[in-house]
Amino acid sequence: MVLDIGVVGAGIRGRMFAQALGQLPDVRVVGVADPTPAGAELAAELGAAAHAGHEDLLAAHDLAGVVVATPDFAHRDAAVAVARAGIGLLVEKPLATDVKQAREIEAAVEGGGGPAMVAFENRWNPRFVTVRRQITDGAVGDVLFQCAHLNDTRFVPERMLSWAARTTPAWFLMPHTVDLALWLSGRTPSSVYATGLRRELARDGIDTYDGVHALVTFDDGTTLALQSHWVLPESYPSVFDFRYELVGSRAAVRVDGSDEGVHFAGPSLQWLHHSTVERDGRLVGVAAEIARDFAGLLRGEPVTAPTLAEGVAVTAVVAAVHESVTSGQVVRL
Amino acid sequence: MVLDIGVVGAGIRGRMFAQALGQLPDVRVVGVADPTPAGAELAAELGAAAHAGHEDLLAAHDLAGVVVATPDFAHRDAAVAVARAGIGLLVEKPLATDVKQAREIEAAVEGGGGPAMVAFENRWNPRFVTVRRQITDGAVGDVLFQCAHLNDTRFVPERMLSWAARTTPAWFLMPHTVDLALWLSGRTPSSVYATGLRRELARDGIDTYDGVHALVTFDDGTTLALQSHWVLPESYPSVFDFRYELVGSRAAVRVDGSDEGVHFAGPSLQWLHHSTVERDGRLVGVAAEIARDFAGLLRGEPVTAPTLAEGVAVTAVVAAVHESVTSGQVVRL
Amino acid sequence: MVLDIGVVGAGIRGRMFAQALGQLPDVRVVGVADPTPAGAELAAELGAAAHAGHEDLLAAHDLAGVVVATPDFAHRDAAVAVARAGIGLLVEKPLATDVKQAREIEAAVEGGGGPAMVAFENRWNPRFVTVRRQITDGAVGDVLFQCAHLNDTRFVPERMLSWAARTTPAWFLMPHTVDLALWLSGRTPSSVYATGLRRELARDGIDTYDGVHALVTFDDGTTLALQSHWVLPESYPSVFDFRYELVGSRAAVRVDGSDEGVHFAGPSLQWLHHSTVERDGRLVGVAAEIARDFAGLLRGEPVTAPTLAEGVAVTAVVAAVHESVTSGQVVRL
C-alpha cells in the first residue's frame, strides 16, 4: 500500500518531515501547501504539487496523512480540517498556543477517527529513550526534582524566525521541555509560577519576552524548574542550549542535548549536531524515525507516539506559564 | 603587631580557618571554644587553650579577632558577644538563619565599633573574581537572567552534619548562591516564590526538606532561579554540585565549581577539589586568602570583604524562600 | 526478494547484527553457527537453525549473506568459505589479525565475486559522518595532526572476553581508530613506531599487553598518535574511552564518543550509551544502519561501506604496531 502524504508549511520542519517521509518505501509526498516561494520550491524538489493552502491540498489529493508544520500559532485550521476528514495527522509541537484551540484539534481528531500524533521529537531522541528506559526499569526510583533549560541564541528570534514577535520563547521552546518532563516523570502538574523579562528584544523592535523562568509543581509535591530564553550570544557554540536534569530517589540523571560531543573550531567554535544526519543522500536519525512511525501509524501498526491528549496537557502548562508571568500570581491547573 | 585570635566552633570550617590564620606571620590562634572533643583536639594541635564556650574564650584572652564557625543556626550569641566587645568578627555564612538575629548581630557590630566580615567564600574564589571583573569592566552588559544550583550528596545530611534536621538545604546551601547573585548582579531582590519537598530524608528520620527550588525577582524585573537539594546519590563525583549561570545583554557566563578539572577514577570516580590545597605543609588558596584578609581587616588595612549588611540581605532572601515554601504564596521583600 | 542470512559467532556482536538484520523487511536470519550454548540460544530466539560451524551453516541453507563475528583472530576460515561461495560477507573488524590472512579473505572475495564489507562501525556513527562531511566540504583544510584514544576498562580483558590472552588491546581496539584516521584523512601510512607495556594483566594471569602507544606517519609527513590500553579502572563511567582529535589547516575537531551526554549517577556513575538503542522493541541507530546497508549491498543497491581493501590496510598498520613494539624499531610500511 502506497501512502500519499501532504505537507502544510514548507519551513525548516516541514521540509525535514517531507524529506524523511519521501525516502520511505511506499510513501510519496504528493502535495505541499504553503503560499510562500518556499512552498513551490519544496514541491518542485519533491516532484509534488504546490498549493496555496490546506484547503486546496485536501481537495486535490486522496491523502493518507498530512504533516502540519505551520508557525506555532497557526496549527488549528489545517489540523482541524485534516482531522475532520479522517486523514492521519502529524502536528508539529506545540499542538496549539491556546488551550481552546488545542482542544478543538483534539475534538476534531476524535470526531474524524483518523490517527494522530504530535511531533515532540525528544520522544525519539536516543538520549531520552535511554533515560526513559532507566525510569521504567525502576533504576531511578521516584522522581523528586526536575530542571530543564532550553534556550536559543539571538539568531533564532532575530534572523531565523520571521514571526518571533507573534510568539514567545515559552511557546517556542517550553513545549519540548514540558512534554519531556511530563513524559519522563509521569506526573500531573497542579500549579505554575513564572516570571518573564521583556526588554532587550523589545528594544530592538521584536516585541516579545527575552525569556521566562517557571516553577511547575506536580500533584505529588515535586517540582520542575524551567528556563527558556532566546538571548544567548551568537558565540555560543550551538544555536540551542538544551539541558535536562532529574533527581530521583535512587539515581540522578543529567542530559546535555546541545553539546553532542563534536567540537569544531573553525571560523568560530561550534558544537556540531548530529541527531539527524544525511548519509548516502538519506536522512538518518530522529527525523527518519518520526517519519517511519508516522507511516506505521497510518498503516495501523502499533506505534508509540505522543498523543493529542499529551499535546493538550503541554499546551495547558505553557498557557499557565504565560498567565502567571502576566498576573504575577501562582496559577492552579 | 601580633594578632591573637579565638575560634568558636571546631568543626570543618572552624578548623580550616584556624589553620589558615595560624600560618600567617604575626598571627596566633590562642583559644578554641567548643564543648565537644573536637574542640580540645583542635586546641591541642594549635597549642591554644580549650574553652567550653565563647564566654570563657573572651574572658581568658585579649583577642584581636574571633572566628564564629558554629552550626548555621547558632551564630548569634557568640557573634553578638564578640561584636559588643569591639573585637574583630569573622562569621561563617549564613550570618544567621533568622532575620531578627542577623540584625541583632549587625547592630552589635555597629555598637561595638570593631571590624566584621561574613565568610561568603565565593568572593575569594578565583572563578568568581574573574567573572566579577568581566562585569565591572562592562563586558557582560546588563544582567538579565541568573541561575544557581548548589546541591549536596546525601552524605552531607546523613553523615557529615549531626545537625541536619535542625537546618534545611536552603539555609545550608543557598546563602552561598544568593550572596553570589546579589554581589555579581548588584541588584536588590523584590519578591520570592519557592517550593520544597520533604519526603526522602524525612522517611529516613532526618526531618528536613530534601530540597528547595526558588525564583527570586529583582527590582529591575530580572530573575534568579535557585536550586538547592541534598539528595544527590553518593556516586556523584563531588560532594557538592555547584553551577552558576548568568545571561547578560552582551555576554553569557557559566561557571562550574564542582568539576574543577581533576578527574580521579579510583575505587569510585571523584572530581578532586583544589580551591584550597596544602603545599609544603601550608594551606594555599581560598581559605588562606580569607584568613589573610581577616588579618588585614584587623590591622585596619583596606580590604574588600562581605559586609554585615550583605549578610543581613542574604538572610532576608533565604528566610523569604522558607516563608514561600510554607505559604505557597509569592513573598514580597 | 527475501534475503536469507547466516550468522557465524553468537557473541555480543553476532547477536546484535542478527537482531538488527532480523527486524528488516524481507530479511530472515535462518542459521546461527556457534558451538557454544550461546549459539543454540540465539538460534532459538530468532527461530533459526543452530549449527556447530560455518561449514554446516553453508551446507544447510541457500544464503544471500553471512555475518562473521567470531573472535578477532578467527575470521579467516569462515570468511574465506563464505566469500569463495560467492555469498555476501559482513566481517566484524578487524578483517584479520594477520596481513596474510587478511589478504586471503580479500582474494577469496575477489575470486567468489560476491559483495563484502567490514563492520568498521564508526563509518555509520553520526558523529563521524558529521566530521567527514566537514572534511569533504573543505571546512577542515589539510589534515595536519590526528590523535585517537580508544581504551577499555579492565572489565573487558578480565571478564567480558574469554579470549583476551589470545589477542591484544592493539588488535581489539586500534582497528577502530586506525580505520577512522585513514578514512577521515584519506592518507596512506608510511611508517609506525610503537611501545607496549606487558605487566599488570600478565601478573593477573592474562598474558597480553596492558596497552600500546603508537605514532603512525603518513606519506605527506603528518602524524597520527594512537593509544589503546584496557586497564582503566572499572569506576570509569564508560566501559570504553574513545576520543578522536584532528587539527587541520582551517579547523580543529574533537570528538568524544565515550561520554554521549547522558550522565547517570546510580549505584555508580555511568555515561549511558545510546548510539544503538531499542525503541518499541526494535534496534535503532548504528547497528540498524549497518544491517540496512548490508541488506542493500546484498540486493545490489549503491551503498557506501568499508571495503575489504580498507580492511587489509588497517590490518597492515596494526600488524606494524605489534612489530614495532617487539623490535623497538621504526617499521616502514
Next chain:
Amino acid sequence: MVLDIGVVGAGIRGRMFAQALGQLPDVRVVGVADPTPAGAELAAELGAAAHAGHEDLLAAHDLAGVVVATPDFAHRDAAVAVARAGIGLLVEKPLATDVKQAREIEAAVEGGGGPAMVAFENRWNPRFVTVRRQITDGAVGDVLFQCAHLNDTRFVPERMLSWAARTTPAWFLMPHTVDLALWLSGRTPSSVYATGLRRELARDGIDTYDGVHALVTFDDGTTLALQSHWVLPESYPSVFDFRYELVGSRAAVRVDGSDEGVHFAGPSLQWLHHSTVERDGRLVGVAAEIARDFAGLLRGEPVTAPTLAEGVAVTAVVAAVHESVTSGQVVRL
C-alpha cells in the same frame, strides 16, 4: 631582612614575576634589565632602575636574587653570571634549549653556591599538587601510561612571540609537560621517538615546526605520549590547550588545565583562566606562590621547588625529541 631583586627580561613572564615579588613584604624589585622599551616601562612602574643588560643590573645593585625571563634560547649568559656571583636564581622554563648550556648553568650554580630554582609553574598549580598528593599517598599505584597535550593557538607563534622562528613548539611547550611527567611519575626516561611537521607556519614565513608528537619510554618500560603544536585555530576558547592523563595500576587521572570552568560567551567563546588573578590590586594564585617560594629560598627557608638538575633532565628529553624528529630514529638517553 629586605630582599633586593633584579629581573632580566621584561616580557609577559618577567613582568608577572616582578609584580608578584614586589607585592611581598620585605621584598623590593630594584632593577630591570631589558634593552627594549618594555624594560624601561616595567622599571618605571615598579620604581626600579632600568638596565640594558644583566651585566649592568648585576653591577648596579647588591642583589639577593635575580629572575631570568629572557626568551627560551637566551637564558644561559644571564643565568651563569647570576649563579657565579652566588646570587639566588629563578630561571624561567626551559632551563636552556641545549643540554650543554643547561649543564653550564647547573655548574655555575654549583660553583657559586647560591640557591636556584626553575619556574616549572605546574609544580604550584593546585590541580597538580592534588594529583601529586594522590600519587605519594599510594592511591594511584604504579604509573603505567602518561599522555600530555600542550598546544597553543596560532596567536602565539604568529602574534604573541616575536621570536617564534627561533624556537619550536617543542622547546616552547614540552618543558612544561615533560617536567610534569617526570615529577609525577618519578621515572627516568630512557628513549625518545618523535615526529614533526613543518608546513603551515613555514609557508606563512615563520620557519619552525607546526607541531611535534613524541613517545618517551622510561626505564621501567612505561611510556609517555606528548603532543605540542601551535596551530590551533584562534576560535579555540583558550590560548592554550593543556591536558594531562595518567593511568596507574590503582587509579586513572585526567587533568584539564585549559578549561578552568568559567565559560564566557561574549564576542567569541572564551574559557577564562584564573590560576593567577588580581584581587584588591594584588596577584593571587600560582604566580604569587612561586614568588613567595623564591623569597623563601633566598631567606634559606625549606622550600620545595624544581631543581637545576630537574631542569637539565627536562632539557635533555626535549633535545632528544628534536634529534629524533631530525633523524627519524629512536634516540637513547
